[in-house]
Amino acid sequence: MDPRSNDRPGESAKPASATALALASNALFQLSFEASPEAMALTRMGNGEVVAVNREWEKLTGFDRSEVIGKPVQTLDFWPDERTRERSLSPLTELGRLADTDVKLRMRDGEVRLVRVNASLLRSEGEDYALTYLRDVTAEKLSAEAVRAGERVLEETNTKLNRQLRLYELTESVANVGYWVTYPGDSMVYMSRGYAEMAGFGDRNTAPLQEHMQGLLDEDRPMFESAIAALDGQTVEYRWRHPDGRVLWVRSRMHRYVEQGVLKAVMGVVQEVSAEKMALKAVGDQLAFIQRITSRAPGMLIEFQSWGTTRMELRFASAGSEELLGVGPQEFLSDSRHLFRRIDRDDVPRLVGEAMCAVRSGTNWQTEFLTRPVNGAARWLLINAVPELQGDGSILWCGAITDITAQKESQDRLKESETRFRSLTELSSDWYWEQDENFRFVRIDGDVERLQALLGQSHIGKTLWEVSNDGVSEEGWAAHRRQLAARAVFRDFEMQRKRGDGTTTWVSLHGTPIFDSEGHFKGYRGTGRDISERKQAESDIERLAFFDALTGLPNRRLLIDRLRQALEFSARHITHGALLFIDLDNFKMLNDTRGHATGDELLKQVANRLKGCVRSLDTVARLGGDEFVVMLEDIGEAPMEAAAQTEMVGKKIVAALNAEYELGDLRHHSSPSIGVTLFFQHLHTLDELLKRADLAMYQAKAAGRNTLRFFDPEMQAAAAARASLENDLRQALERREFVLHYQTVVDAQSRVVGVEALLRWVHPSRGMVSPAVFIPVAEQSGLIIALGQWVLEQACAQLVRWSTDSATERLTIAVNVSARQFRHADFCPQTLDLLRTSGANPYRLKLELTESLLLSDIEDAVQKMGELRSIGVGFALDDFGTGYSSLSYLKRLPLDQLKIDQSFVRDVLVDPNDAAIARTILNLAESLDLGVVAEGVETEGQFAFLLHSGCKSFQGYLFSRPVPLQALMLG
Ligand code: C2E
Ligand code: MG
Ligand code: MG
Secondary structure, X not given: OOHHHHHHHHHHOOOOOHHHHHHHHOHHHHHHHHHOOOEEEEEEOOOOEXXXXXXXXXXXXXXXXXXHOOOEHHHXXXXXXXXXXXXXXXXXXXXXXXXXXXXXXXXXXXXXXXEEEEEEXXXXXXXXXXXXXXXXXXXXXXXXXXXXXXXXXXXXHHHHHHHHHHHHHHHHHHHOEEEEEEOOOOOEEEEOHHHHHHHOOOOOOEEEHHHHHHHEOHHHHHHHHHHHHHOOOOEEEEXXXXXXXXXXXXXXXXXXXXXXXXXXXXXXXXXXXXXXXXXXXXXXXXXXXXXXXXXXXXXEEEEEEEEOOOEEEEEEEOOHHHHHHOOOHHHHHHOXXXXXXXXXXXXXXXXXXXXXXXXXXXXXXXXXXXXXXXXXXXXEEXXXXXXXXXXXXXXXXXXXXXXXXXXXXXXXXXXXXXXXXXXXXXXXXXXXXXXOOOOOEEEEEOOHHHHHHHHOOOOEOOOHHHHOOEOOXXXXXXXXXXXXXXXXXXXEEEEEEEOOOOOEEEEEEEEEXXXXXXXXXXXXXXXXXXXXXXXXXXXXXXXXXXXXXXXXXXXXXXXXXXXXXXXXXXXXXXXXXXXXXXXXXXXXXXXXXXXXXXXXXXXXXXXXXXXXXXXXXXXXXXXXXXXXXXXXXXXXXXXXXXHHHHHHHHHHHHHXXXXXXXXXXXXXXXXXXXXXXXXXXXXXXXXXXXXXXXXXXXXXXXXXXXXXXXXXXXHHHHHHHHHHHHHHHHHHOOOOOEEEEEEEEEXXXXXXXXXEXXXXXXXXXXXXXXXXXXXXXXXXXXXXXXXXXXXXHXXXXXXXXXXXXXXXXXXXXXXXXXXXXXXXXXXXXXXXXXXXXXXXXXXXXXXEEEHHHHHXXXXXXXXXXXXXXXXXXXEEXXXXXXXXXXXXXXXXXXXXXXXXXXXXXXXXXXXXXXXXXXXXXXXXXXHOOOEEEEOOOOOHHHHHHHHHOOOOEEEOOOOOOOEEHHHOOOO
């Protein structure tokens, strides 16, 4: 026992209670207290005073008992703070004991240690003491914590490992990889999860060795076994039959692990590569497909890259290169010169130029070139490549090269055949044409100049009926169109073409329809031929058949034909026609003495003169020799009128043929003998008519030639009478057989306002001849000009005489002017001259014209009338109402008067029509501001009616007959 501790409890017990002292004095207690292996302290509960500590406590805390005994423990800085102490010791106060409470206490050296406190409450002499046991558990606690930390690390590591394992397994399954391991002397194979899954072992991670490689396909087994024998780390690929039936492709590497020369393990890392294999196979298949396709494609497919014009690299060439250039694709690819060597050196710049052009314009490079393969004939190739600009400025070309030799050859052949065809059509007089489905010309081939001359304007784009309508009747066109619609072959379709110069040509067309390979109609093609010559020949033949070769006049045949038609016309239109047989007098003599050529010449000239004597509707024919026939048509309903007209034409012919002929250097005179017969409807047959005319002609000959004879005796008589009258008429003027009678014209009050001069012929033997008889003859013979002039002279002289007498100075004289007279070019100047020389007052002169005269040339009439009217001459329209009486010319003519024809006046009281006409004329005249004279007024009744109707001038027997001047009653 440490004496100090003996002392100390005594010393420290000084203030302590007696119980405590008693206790302390308890030696056993003290011994055990002191010797206790545990640190112990006894403190007073009330103030915390340390009563006793043992040795262990001193060891533990580092305090010396002398330092602590008697001091409140609070002062020792032993507890971290008072609160911790109170809280830690609270169970002691409350329960009387404290068990295993770990608290941190600060030792004397300042170190804080974890101390496990156990305490019990002791009561002695009414005072509470705490007996505290302290054990340093710092180390214990630390090691426990270390263990726990270690456990935690282990746990974490485990988790991490597990996670890694799972990751690894996931990786294996994602990457389709795994491994197996075998150990020498071990009959099992250890498999990773990935491998087991892949190989179809499911959840197992081991398998017996002999079962392991059952999935390996037999075909791959030898290869696999040799690999496993070598175990040199080489990659092997083999097929694996999965239990689910799939055959997988796997790739494996096998290793052995050897430690210090002893084989420890064999390991295989396996990856499933089926997808990769399939993808590869697909690519391979595609490639094979491309190769197959390209090798079968005609020509070769090619891809190459070019840098500027100098460098070029081939990148792909299909198998066709062998066929095209005699170089396999591989060889070809290895050297682009294979291509260029085969192209004509001089042609290369052109090809390059065109390629550059394609690049610039962004179009395909398409060009033809000639190559000479290693062996074989030259070939024409066509390259067609698309340029594509690359990032580095180079051009990537993809395209094809095709052999166009055959095409070229067929083109050449086509060209040749086209040339042949052209020269054929050009040399031929025929031409070739093509039309589209709408029958428009799309092509015409032939001798260009000939075609131009023949067809004139271009036919291209036009149909046949648009370019020509001549020579084909409407039925002809309809038939042609029907043929076209039926797609029928047509031949000899003949039509006329008008040339630029107005002449016409005849063409004949053959055509055959064009159909395409599917049988669709595509148009027509055919040939054309100029058949103008043939047509000419045909018309020549016709002319020979119907026309006289020498004169070109219709021959007997055609004349008979026309005569037949003329008879038809005559029958239909109730009009006469006439045949004039003309024979040249003494023609035979000319022919015999001067030769046939001269005779022929005369005949030709006669033919021309005859044509000049007739209207276009009449026919001049030559029967042969010196015999001609003139046929007149539509010469009037009345036979005498027709006869007169025929006679007039006959005389014209006699005159025309009598004029002198120039036959080479011969001046010749000839005359005709003409026989005439009229025809009317079908009174006589053709033969009869011809015979009659012929007979009449012989009568003319018999009558002394150079004359005209009618077959009809009556007509002949009339003609003879006319002839003699004309003959007498010629002398009548000289013999002064003409006289003028005057008939008065009166007003409403019957006062004489003027007279009409009416010509009278006092024939020595015939007596008084009516103007109605001799005026027409005078007109036909032209004697009217002189006669009319004589009448005008007489009338003017009379006007001059009357002008001196106040009773007569106002009277007018009306003079009848015939058509031929008025038409004469000298009429105006002669009349003006007469008025001037005679001194007659023009205002007193009235000229009477007839409607027929005005109708023929109204412009000339208006002009002449205007000229005479300007000096005062008046104009009256005679016999008004018998002619055409057109309002339009009435308005235009500078007239002063109308004379109502006596035919209306005669029946004005008995025929309501005539009365109406008379009234109408009066109204018309009034509205046109013209005067009216009623002619032929014979009765008072007529006078009264006309007067009542508004007529202001009258003429007729009621007032005065035409009488000689001496008998004229002017009062
Ligand atoms: P016009 O000019 O119409 O003459 C009137 C005709 O009617 C005259 O016939 C006249 O005698 C006739 N006449 C007059 N009053 C009556 C009457 O009351 N009753 C009937 N029944 N007749 C009457 P004319 O003298 O025989 O003359 C016939 C035609 O001859 C004239 O018809 C005229 O056109 C023409 N003419 C007469 N003199 C000449 C002349 O100098 N030159 C021309 N170119 N022709 C003339
Ligand atoms: Mg008259
Ligand atoms: Mg009259």
